[in-house]
Amino acid sequence: MDDPAPVPPPADARRSFLAKLMAMVGGGLATLTPVAAGVWMTLDPLRRKSSAASFLPITKVESVPDDGLPRQFPVIADRTDAWTGFEAEPIGAVYLRREQGSDTIEAFSATCPHAGCFIELDKRDRCFRCPCHNSAFTLDGGIVSPSPSPRTMDALECEVRDGRVAVKWENYYSGIAEKVARP
Amino acid sequence: MSDAPAPRTRRGPLAKLADFFDDRTGYRAVVHEALYERVPGGARWRYVWGSTLVFAFVTQMITGLVLWSSYSASAQTAWESVYFIQHEMAGGWLVRGIHHVMAQAMVVLLALHLMQVVIDGAYRAPREVNFWLGLILMKLVLGMALTGYLLPWDQKGYWATRVATNLAGLVPLIGPSLQQLVVGGPDYGHHTLTRFFALHAGFLPGTLIAFLVVHLTLFRKHGLCAKQPITKPDCMFWPDQVLKDVVAMLAVLAVVLGVILLPAVRAMVEGRPIVPGELGAELGAPADPSQPYAAARPEWYFLFLFQFLKVFEGWGADGEFLGAIVVPGVLLGMMFLMPLVGRWKLGHRFNVLFTVAILVGAGLLTAMALREDYAAAWADREAYADVEQLIEETGNDPEKIAATLGNDEARIAEFQAKAHELEEIRRSEAFFAAVKQAEAEAHRAVELAGRPERIPPGGALELIRTDPLSQGPILFAQHCSSCHAHVDPAAPEAAELMAASSAANLSRFGSAAWARGLLDPELVAGPAYFGNTAHAEGDMVSYVTNDMTDRDSWSEEQIEAVAVALAAEAAVVDDEPLDPAIVEQGRALMADEERCGSCHHAGDNETENGYAPDLAGWAGREWLIGIITDPNHERFYPETNDRMPSFGVAEEGGVPALSATQIGLLADWLRGEWYRGE
Numbered sequence: 001m002d003d004p005a006p007v008p009p010p011a012d013a014r015r016s017f018l019a020k021l022m023a024m025v026g027g028g029l030a031t032l033t034p035v036a037a038g039v040w041m042t043l044d045p046l047r048r049k050s051s052a053a054s055f056l057p058i059t060k061v062e063s064v065p066d067d068g069l070p071r072q073f074p075v076i077a078d079r080t081d082a083w084t085g086f087e088a089e090p091i092g093a094v095y096l097r098r099e100q101g102s103d104t105i106e107a108f109s110a111t112c113p114h115a116g117c118f119i120e121l122d123k124r125d126r127c128f129r130c131p132c133h134n135s136a137f138t139l140d141g142g143i144v145s146p147s148p149s150p151r152t153m154d155a156l157e158c159e160v161r162d163g164r165v166a167v168k169w170e171n172y173y174s175g176i177a178e179k180v181a182r183p
Numbered sequence: 184m185s186d187a188p189a190p191r192t193r194r195g196p197l198a199k200l201a202d203f204f205d206d207r208t209g210y211r212a213v214v215h216e217a218l219y220e221r222v223p224g225g226a227r228w229r230y231v232w233g234s235t236l237v238f239a240f241v242t243q244m245i246t247g248l249v250l251w252s253s254y255s256a257s258a259q260t261a262w263e264s265v266y267f268i269q270h271e272m273a274g275g276w277l278v279r280g281i282h283h284v285m286a287q288a289m290v291v292l293l294a295l296h297l298m299q300v301v302i303d304g305a306y307r308a309p310r311e312v313n314f315w316l317g318l319i320l321m322k323l324v325l326g327m328a329l330t331g332y333l334l335p336w337d338q339k340g341y342w343a344t345r346v347a348t349n350l351a352g353l354v355p356l357i358g359p360s361l362q363q364l365v366v367g368g369p370d371y372g373h374h375t376l377t378r379f380f381a382l383h384a385g386f387l388p389g390t391l392i393a394f395l396v397v398h399l400t401l402f403r404k405h406g407l408c409a410k411q412p413i414t415k416p417d418c419m420f421w422p423d424q425v426l427k428d429v430v431a432m433l434a435v436l437a438v439v440l441g442v443i444l445l446p447a448v449r450a451m452v453e454g455r456p457i458v459p460g461e462l463g464a465e466l467g468a469p470a471d472p473s474q475p476y477a478a479a480r481p482e483w484y485f486l487f488l489f490q491f492l493k494v495f496e497g498w499g500a501d502g503e504f505l506g507a508i509v510v511p512g513v514l515l516g517m518m519f520l521m522p523l524v525g526r527w528k529l530g531h532r533f534n535v536l537f538t539v540a541i542l543v544g545a546g547l548l549t550a551m552a553l554r555e556d557y558a559a560a561w562a563d564r565e566a567y568a569d570v571e572q573l574i575e576e577t578g579n580d581p582e583k584i585a586a587t588l589g590n591d592e593a594r595i596a597e598f599q600a601k602a603h604e605l606e607e608i609r610r611s612e613a614f615f616a617a618v619k620q621a622e623a624e625a626h627r628a629v630e631l632a633g634r635p636e637r638i639p640p641g642g643a644l645e646l647i648r649t650d651p652l653s654q655g656p657i658l659f660a661q662h663c664s665s666c667h668a669h670v671d672p673a674a675p676e677a678a679e680l681m682a683a684s685s686a687a688n689l690s691r692f693g694s695a696a697w698a699r700g701l702l703d704p705e706l707v708a709g710p711a712y713f714g715n716t717a718h719a720e721g722d723m724v725s726y727v728t729n730d731m732t733d734r735d736s737w738s739e740e741q742i743e744a745v746a747v748a749l750a751a752e753a754a755v756v757d758d759e760p761l762d763p764a765i766v767e768q769g770r771a772l773m774a775d776e777e778r779c780g781s782c783h784h785a786g787d788n789e790t791e792n793g794y795a796p797d798l799a800g801w802a803g804r805e806w807l808i809g810i811i812t813d814p815n816h817e818r819f820y821p822e823t824n825d826r827m828p829s830f831g832v833a834e835e836g837g838v839p840a841l842s843a844t845q846i847g848l849l850a851d852w853l854r855g856e857w858y859r860g861e
């Protein structure tokens with residue numbers, strides 16, 4: 001097709017500056033609005049808190065043999081996942097341990113403080129092992145070095161009342177030397 | 184544009200239509216521009232990598248869109264929809280397989296493309312910006328690989344993603360918030376999936392396309408960076424180079440299809456049936472935060488990063504920060520600087536060496552990771568028998584070990600080296616076991632999902648949590664195994680396990696074989712029955728060993744009849760066929776108040792419960808639920824219960840140790856009552 005003859009540009013520079021400014025501001029506002037609304041919604045997860053630390057019943061004292069060998073127990077609690085509510089669901093696991101003849105119970109989270117894998121108990125070698133990056137822990141949660149894990153296993157507060165064990169269920173940040181609970 | 188209009192005589196209708204569009208769009212010029220590019224020095228194979236990457240990406244878009252149309256991102260539907268794609272939809276396994284394998288091919292092609300660009304110095308002026316764009320594209324592709332791994336919501340993806348997102352939490356300052364944003368909240372769930380899906384199928388590919396367009400435009404602007412020295416005459420991109428590109432694409436496709444179809448070929452050769460659902464990408468058991476997954480590993484192309492985390496063991500928190508954030512960040516930063524470094528005389532050599540070093544390093548780390556995991560596959564286990572024995576005998580006490588070795592330093596050092604190797608082998612064995620278990624769990628999940636009743640609204644996890652075969656062993660290990668054994672008496676480890684137990688072996692409890700053993704004077708006081716319990720001295724043991732051995736009152740045939748009648752009460756799954764006539768005879772003997780009936784209630788005899796367990800419905804579902812719930816109930820052992828807890832009875836204000844559902848699962852598992860696929 002034939003190109004149209006060149007048209008000289010309009011001359012009023014001041015008006016054109018104003019026009020440019022207004023076009024930029026207007027265009028910016030027009031796109032920023034959905035962006036801002038989108039960011040607002042995208043940041044929503046920051047407002048969410050986990051089902052917070054609370055004492056959850058785990059088992060009876062007799063179910064934890066007093067042989068110093070930890071036993072794994074599921075942690076059962078009501079749980080919500082966004083719009084779904086679960087009643088009495090397994091939400092994680094703890095290891096409980098009782099020394100011979102003792103009534104006090106030690107509790108450890110089964111979540112590896114290194115990067116969050118599930119720690120397993122090695123009965124033969126009497127230690128804990130994480131299957132992911134070879135962190136190992138002693139039966140009382142101490143570090144077996146050298147270990148990729150920056151800290152000992154996370155001990156959980158544990159209460160024994162009327163022969164029943166309850167544990168304060170908390171999640172901790174992984175990969176750092178201090179034990180910091182997630183909000 | 185054309186100066187003089189071409190003479191338009193005798194043109195057919197098709198050409199006229201083409202003219203019509205060309206007049207209004209100018210497409211001919213665009214096509215010409217795209218295809219008739221000069222290739223200095225002629226077409227070469229080394230230029231194909233970029234095109235194969237575009238091809239791979241287009242393949243991913245096509246297969247991805249199709250998968251998208253059948254995928255549902257939520258914690259109760261993700262695994263389920265992928266199961267449906269993989270195992271039930273026509274061609275689902277093929278589309279998912281291509282998407283899965285092509286993703287891996289893309290990572291390989293990326294590495295090749297990068298190598299070629301660096302070796303040919305194609306990052307130097309004026310192509311710096313395009314090189315940077317390429318690095319960004321690489322990150323985007325890796326990001327899609329990472330986010331895609333989670334989408335099936337199986338154990339494998341779930342646990343790998345937990346590790347990956349926990350590492351993201353290590354980024355200074357913003358780490359924890361970043362992690363929470365990616366995960367979609369404090370816990371993994373629906374919003375982890377919806378976000379990963381939005382990233383995987385929307386944000387990342389969208390951004391990638393935008394960058395790719397600029398990347399290709401700039402590539403065209405600068406032209407191909409020809410391999411020097413140029414010895415052959417130039418040629419045109421179309422068709423010479425395109426032909427080579429197409430051949431390379433077909434080769435990539437052939438490899439991808441080969442990987443998918445190889446198992447089918449193997450099955451065919453070995454005469455096994457081909458199960459399409461098992462081809463292509465695997466699908467693990469549904470994600471379950473409460474079930475450990477010891478086989479957790481990232482995809483192979485991230486294995487080097489995974490291994491990297493182990494390298495820094497003993498460095499504490501710094502090690503993880505270094506391994507996961509600092510070192511990869513520095514390496515990537517150095518790659519971005521390559522075009523600048525390349526300006527110096529030796530810079531190019533350095534860049535080439537650096538790239539090769541990164542790739543070789545990653546390769547070595549990958550090999551290390553694989554070697555650790557598969558150590559048991561080629562280890563000579565026998566060679567470690569003595570070390571193992573020594574560790575066992577001494578309880579791994581270093582002093583005792585040293586003493587046994589005569590405090591000889593050389594021998595101790597040798598022992599330590601071997602002990603270290605042994606530990607690696609054991610870890611590898613544990614990994615093998617974990618992989619095997621994961622496969623079994625995955626297989627079971629698929630089998631359950633394929634039941635005629637289909638998957639309940641609660642999702643596949645509900646299916647597994649109500650499956651006696653899946654839950655029975657877990658519940659038994661947690662609640663029963665500290666007293667009871669559950670082992671086939673013929674198994675090699677049976678004797679040891681039964682000796683260590685303090686109650687009856689419940690394997691095949693209720694079967695005719697089990698009942699025969701109960702009535703066998705040789706066995707009844709042994710560890711498989713009452714041997715390790717207070718009942719070892721009880722009336723039952725004495726009746727079986729004394730009264731029932733008296734052939735005047737009990738013939739062998741009668742004892743057999745009672746065993747068969749007991750099995751008939753239990754009616755466990757898969758028991759041997761029971762002769763109804765013998766069952767009748769046994770039932771009469773059981774109810775006879777001169778015989779079993781003198782202590783036990785059975786059939787319609789008048790004996791009251793309270794002294795000995797009820798034989799009516801013995802070992803049946805209802806009977807088992809009853810005894811697990813409360814062994815002190817008068818139907819069982821109101822007076823003589825030996826240590827068995829009442830699992831289903833709550834104390835004041837408490838909850839029972841086992842819920843009714845769990846007790847039902849245990850009873851069904853003990854009785855062998857679970858869904859069996861075809």
Ligand code: FES
Nearest residue numbers: 112114115130133
């Ligand atoms: S997550 Fe446990 S060692 Fe890395």
